[in-house]
Amino acid sequence: MTFLIQQTLLYAIPLMIVALAGVFAERSGIINLALEGIMIFGAFIGVLFVRLMSESSAFLAAKAAGDWLSLQGLELLAMLAAAVMGAVFSLLLSFASINLRADQTIGGTALNLMAPALVLFFVRVIANQNTLFSVDAASWFMIKRSTLGIERGTDLGFFGNTFLVQIYLATYICIFLFVILSIVLYKTRFGLRLRACGENPHAADSLGINVSKMRYVGTTISGALAGMGGFVYSLTTANCTANGDVAGFGFLALAVMIFGNWKPLNIAFASILFGLFKCIAAAYTSIDINGDGVFALSTLGISPHFYRMLPYIITLLVLAFTSKSSRAPKAEGIPYDKSKR
């Protein structure tokens, strides 16, 4: 059960934070189809940052001294770097769709094509292979018993075993940011203004809100969260490697966002559901639900391919049942034109 919860969280948290990234963009009126591309780019930046830092002497000294605090600090810095570069990358989308009033779907698709191309090009130039590794960064960053100064093999109880050890700080940072940003979006004046730009930009403009600026802010926050989410995904599920691919997570996040009806609580629930299915697909042979040593799912004799396509089939089914009642921001995807009514 501990294994199941931890694995589910690994998949659910990046989905959740990237889905929130989608919400910020769409609430301001921009369809951010580029989430996948920004994730790929953010993952690359984060891994590159860790790789570069891990060669520096300060880092080697900290690692030799077992200074876990500075290692966690490095993880945070890498997340920050991924977020900043994700935000910069998303400016391409903002510029095309806000200043030039381009088709947002095509602009997003362009970024989705551009990110893996750029990443693979640079990874090949840097590492002379198709995957950028950073030795075993994922294991440095993982919080273990020794990190917390607890004797190896100590039983921390169900709660402790599940939520205190064998887990990444990034997971909790993401949950924290998710809560804070949801409050910002729904309980502050800024959030109200941002949402107004996605519902009725003309009304917002008539009240003195700068629609273009608000949309820029929305997509930039979106880019930052997606970039960070991309690095968190690669750190927690791909062993801190970048290979120009996040296995369609950006698109799954979009589906989570639509399923969650553009509302944070629903999104949190939806992403845990999807994380569970992703987890089943990835690790169904080693999931022991009731702890009796029998791996129930692998004894069923169902092809692994079925489990792998399950998340996508579920998405399609869920969208089929919820799309009639879903309520997208009214002005999303429509370039703002002052002179139109």
Add this chain to the structure above:
Amino acid sequence: MKKNDQPSLLRRDGTAKLLSSLISIVVGLLVGGIVVLVVGLTSDNISTSGALEGFELIFAGILSTGRDAAGNLTWGFNPASIGNMLFRATPIIMTGLSVAVAFKTGLFNIGAPGQYLMGTAATLFVALSIPAGALPGWLVWILAFLAGCAAGAIWGAIPGLVKAFLNINEVLACIMTNWIAANVVTWLFDSSNLKNVVESTKSGYIYKTTFGLVDGQYVAGRGIATPKLGLDKLFPGSQINAGIIIAIIAAIGMYILMNKTTLGYELKACGANRHAARYAGIRDKRNIVLSMAIAGALAASGAALYYLSGNTEFFWTTYQSLPAEGFNGIPVALLALNNPIGVVFAGIFMAMLRIVGLQLTNLTAYNEYITDVIISVIVYLSAFSLVIRMFLTSRKKRRAAEPKPEPEPEPEPPEEKATETVVEEEKGGDEK
């Protein structure tokens, strides 16, 4: 001044469209060249001359004939490169047509990779399952081709159905069906006996269609392959075959369908305004499904043409990656502004970029992914091709409104950058 009664060539809307595409191409190539230069000049592994060679290859890689004994790049007509370019253009033209037809109906068919995979699976299953000699080879070829088209049409119709009846965004539905297709296809081949065990130097590949089933064993040279029609004599050393001719015929067919038939008119009407079309008595839901089915069949036929050629192998454990040919249909359609005839030239251009990428990998320290960078820049620019076009036409209008007669104040023609023959060809094509 009176000349304006008959708009000059440069004033026509079509010219502005063509110019905007050419600007996208030139800027895309320039960005690719600049990336190569910057990387080359800042990297320790790549010398300055290497960086300049990379820059040259980006613009004229199709004319590269390798290196001479002194290690300098040599240039000239390279029949193998041109033939391979046309061979690789075949599936991209088909997926480009697929995306273009869906665009005309107001749908963004990002599901071409999934449709392409389903077409691959159906084609290979039919081509390899019929025992050699049971049917004439041409009949097996046609059956396999049609099976691929049918599989693609069914797979394409799924996003169309959920869009028409459940109002699910077709982009999301297409992406989900892509990944489902990747898993279905891997599953199908995983449980089949089509895995290549004769030439087992490489694992994970399916038999080429030149293998035929003889007494339960696969034997090389007993299967089927697309006829070459002498094109291999024209371009010796390349993989070219009659597939490119079929692709061009398909493009002409789609042009006729979209512009000269009632069905094409109805599809375009649904794309322009679905509600107005319904008000005018057009069955909008049927047309959305039909458009996606046609798009799926086109994408899948690209796969059929590619894998029936006889010298291409399919890597079947594809569940983690989607075929690039499917995604390349999007830039092709955007660059061609959804004109089926333009798709042929845009597809050939994209295939040329692929060859350029291979030349870069073979001849320099760079790699083929720069091609994808160039393509993505082109897609990005074509997202606001409307703005470029508006800019071009508004400049003309303003100049036309000025009282003083000016001697042809048009923007300079972009020929100076269009060093490749392909770009010139494309220009000639769109003026039809």
